[in-house]
Amino acid sequence: MESLPLYVTSIVLWLTKELFQISVPSAKERTFIAVKPDGVQRRLVGQVIHRFERRGFKLVGLKLLQVSKNLLSQHYCQLTKKPFYPDLVEYMTSGPVVAMVWEGPNIVQTCRMMVGHTNPAEAHAGTIRADFSLHVSRNVVHASDSLEGAQREIMLWFDGHDLLKWDCIDQSVTSEL
Numbered sequence: 001m002e003s004l005p006l007y008v009t010s011i012v013l014w015l016t017k018e019l020f021q022i023s024v025p026s027a028k029e030r031t032f033i034a035v036k037p038d039g040v041q042r043r044l045v046g047q048v049i050h051r052f053e054r055r056g057f058k059l060v061g062l063k064l065l066q067v068s069k070n071l072l073s074q075h076y077c078q079l080t081k082k083p084f085y086p087d088l089v090e091y092m093t094s095g096p097v098v099a100m101v102w103e104g105p106n107i108v109q110t111c112r113m114m115v116g117h118t119n120p121a122e123a124h125a126g127t128i129r130a131d132f133s134l135h136v137s138r139n140v141v142h143a144s145d146s147l148e149g150a151q152r153e154i155m156l157w158f159d160g161h162d163l164l165k166w167d168c169i170d171q172s173v174t175s176e177l
């Protein structure tokens with residue numbers, strides 16, 4: 001059987017989405033991930049990056065930096081009243097952090113699942129925190145916990161022009177997804 005012309009297929013797909021209100025996850029969704037000082041000290045940066053790469057997500061921003069207390073207080077602004085906050089500041093400023101922006105469909109929620117529970121003792125095996133850490137105060141990575149949080153954190157940690165738009169050629173077929 002002859003295949004339909006591409007424009008007919010596109011119209012049918014568009015109509016199907018419109019008629020049935022199918023919500024397609026945006027491939028452009030972004031999240032902020034950081035390898036915390038304990039992860040950098042333990043040379044886990046490569047393994048953390050590998051997890052997101054092998055899942056199929058796209059790296060669009062990356063830098064190694066010494067975090068200032070000012071940046072950290074903005075990043076963790078919801079936690080400043082917590083009893084562990086002074087220790088958290090000391091921990092997060094104790095050495096370099098690798099800050100990253102990753103892109104892909106449903107990435108915020110998926111990365112939270114891949115990172116695992118805040119407390120490694122409660123994290124499921126196979127998550128980064130369960131596989132690489134033992135204690136909540138040394139839990140190796142940060143991942144944004146909502147779309148709004150991700151947008152706020154990306155703007156806080158990166159200048160827009162440090163984030164790269166590029167095409168994964170192996171994923172061009174699924175760029176509509």
Ligand SMILES: Nc1ncnc2c1ncn2[C@@H]1O[C@H](COP(=O)(O)OP(=O)(O)OP(=O)(O)O)[C@@H](O)[C@H]1O
Pocket residue numbers: 079084088117118119136137138139141142143144145
């Ligand atoms: N009870 C605790 N004792 C020590 N440190 C804690 C405790 N709770 C949280 N933290 C630290 O503060 C960080 C921020 O806590 P939060 O509640 O935002 O967890 P999270 O969202 O899983 O972590 P992150 O924001 O770093 O991804 C935790 O990742 C952990 O390092």
Ligand SMILES: O=c1ccn([C@@H]2O[C@H](COP(=O)(O)OP(=O)(O)O)[C@@H](O)[C@H]2O)c(=O)[nH]1
Pocket residue numbers: 079084088117118119136137138139141142143145
């Ligand atoms: O009882 C706690 C809760 C949190 N944290 C630290 O604070 C970070 C941010 O906490 P959040 O609640 O945002 O958890 P996360 O988003 O990291 O899972 C965590 O990752 C931990 O490093 C901690 O040291 N003790």
Ligand SMILES: [Mg+2]
Pocket residue numbers: 145
């Ligand atoms: Mg958090």
